[in-house]
Amino acid sequence: MKFSTRSTYGLRAMINLAQNWQKGSIPLSAIAKNENISLGYLERIFAVLKKAKLVKSEKGASGGYVLSSSPGDIDVYSIINALDGEASSFHCMDEGGKVYCNEKCECSVEPALLKISQAISAALKNIKLKDLI
Amino acid sequence: MKFSTRSTYGLRAMINLAQNWQKGSIPLSAIAKNENISLGYLERIFAVLKKAKLVKSEKGASGGYVLSSSPGDIDVYSIINALDGEASSFHCMDEGGKVYCNEKCECSVEPALLKISQAISAALKNIKLKDLI
DNA sequence: AGAATACCAACTAATTTAGTAGGATATATG
DNA sequence: CATATATCCTACTAAATTAGTTGGTATTCT
Ligand code: FES
Ligand code: FES
Numbered sequence: 001m002k003f004s005t006r007s008t009y010g011l012r013a014m015i016n017l018a019q020n021w022q023k024g025s026i027p028l029s030a031i032a033k034n035e036n037i038s039l040g041y042l043e044r045i046f047a048v049l050k051k052a053k054l055v056k057s058e059k060g061a062s063g064g065y066v067l068s069s070s071p072g073d074i075d076v077y078s079i080i081n082a083l084d085g086e087a088s089s090f091h092c093m094d095e096g097g098k099v100y101c102n103e104k105c106e107c108s109v110e111p112a113l114l115k116i117s118q119a120i121s122a123a124l125k126n127i128k129l130k131d132l133i
Numbered sequence: 134m135k136f137s138t139r140s141t142y143g144l145r146a147m148i149n150l151a152q153n154w155q156k157g158s159i160p161l162s163a164i165a166k167n168e169n170i171s172l173g174y175l176e177r178i179f180a181v182l183k184k185a186k187l188v189k190s191e192k193g194a195s196g197g198y199v200l201s202s203s204p205g206d207i208d209v210y211s212i213i214n215a216l217d218g219e220a221s222s223f224h225c226m227d228e229g230g231k232v233y234c235n236e237k238c239e240c241s242v243e244p245a246l247l248k249i250s251q252a253i254s255a256a257l258k259n260i261k262l263k264d265l266i
Numbered sequence: 267a268g269a270a271t272a273c274c275a276a277c278t279a280a281t282t283t284a285g286t287a288g289g290a291t292a293t294a295t296g
Numbered sequence: 297c298a299t300a301t302a303t304c305c306t307a308c309t310a311a312a313t314t315a316g317t318t319g320g321t322a323t324t325c326t
Pocket of ligand 2: 242243246
């Protein structure tokens with residue numbers, strides 16, 4: 001179970017923003033250069049992060065992105081959850097009459113998968129950007 | 134970050150084996166039917182689980198698979214790690230001279246990613262099959 | 267002998283991922 | 297105002313991965 005590069009890029013960029021928090025807006029071009037990430041790809045990643053209200057943007061020259069709240073208030077779970085869908089969820093089957101894993105799951109392992117999912121979520125929610133600087 | 138169906142199938146099958154632990158070898162055909170998983174696919178999954186020494190097999194009629202140790206001694210981390218590669222690792226870049234994420238990583242976020250990775254691993258290692266029955 | 271089982275390799279279709287290309291819109295600054 | 301620097305937006309593409317199938321071989325119980 002690897003994190004996608006999308007998540008990884010997003011995380012790295014967010015850590016970068018956290019490090020420069022007091023400097024105000026940082027343009028993506030700077031982050032792309034710092035982290036050696038394709039600018040175009042990073043733009044799309046930040047569109048998602050913005051939609052999830054994890055960053056705010058300012059357009060125009062000397063614009064850029066800032067964290068929407070302090071590095072102590074943003075956790076890793078939110079970032080990964082935004083970029084890679086529900087963090088640590090299972091993709092079970094939903095076919096042939098029986099519905100798996102969703103609302104109506106009747107199979108015997110659903111509580112188990114839920115337990116695992118929650119353990120990971122809890123671990124990620126416990127790590128704030130501040131802890132990663 | 135979703136688990137692949139491979140991991141999910143593997144987990145479900147392992148939980149199934151744990152539930153029937155005292156019954157001895159269980160053929161894959163039974164698990165495939167129980168869990169509504171394609172037999173051919175499950176076979177390949179079990180090839181991996183066996184290689185990782187999480188299950189033992191017996192060939193021939195009335196053969197099948199058994200857990201290689203008690204449900205209290207097998208953790209979720211081992212299963213996911215076997216099936217989906219290093220659990221919770223990051224896929225960073227390794228290009229243009231700089232090596233990322235591997236031995237020689239010099240970027241500033243490596244400790245951060247490591248911390249996240251370890252938090253997830255620890256959470257998964259803490260859950261045993263026994264806890265999921 | 268025959269049935270049931272693990273074991274093995276190659277192939278395929280569908281999906282996802284990572285990345286590119288080519289713009290449009292907004293704003294600070296000279 | 298002109299220009300450079302930004303965000304923002306959509307569509308396309310190549311590569312990789314995933315999920316699953318097919319068609320077998322080898323082993324062992326009954
Ligand atoms: S199969 Fe996923 S919870 Fe039942
Ligand atoms: S980029 Fe992954 S650890 Fe440096």
